[in-house]
Amino acid sequence: MKFRFRGAMLGNLLAPKEPFVTTLPTYLGKDRNPFSQPGKNGISLPSCFYMLNPTDTDEAREQKTLAVILVEATVAPEGHLEDFSLFRGAPHGLSQSAISTMNSWGCKPSMHDGLPIPTRVTFEVNFRWY
DSSP states (O other), X not given: OOEEETTEEEOGGGSOSSOOOOOOOOOOOSSSOSSXXXXXXXXXXXXXXXXXXOOOOHHHHHHTOXXXXXXXXXXXXXXXXXXXXXXXXXXXXHHHHHHHHHXXXXXXXXXXXXXXXXXXXXXXXXXXXX
């Protein structure tokens, strides 16, 4: 199985082990793009106010796995995260742990002309041993 990573073909080493949904939802609007770029054209940046730390797995703890996971998600107008795309995963179930924890995060959505709009944002989740 090959995994497409931002246009480059990589081997099995960097492929995520868990299947993730990569399709984007369609938001209907007359004058708006389905996803707007935050910080441009009067669109405010979203901010997360409730962010639990993901838990590590027993196997990752045993192996003392250090990992940086990159996940792109949509900050919905309601303030929750949806439609996750994994850019850089980690072994031992850490990717799944990060995404399942991100499902509980609460965010303030981006605003444009006083209305909340969906935006795509990249998140970095770190697993470290001290």
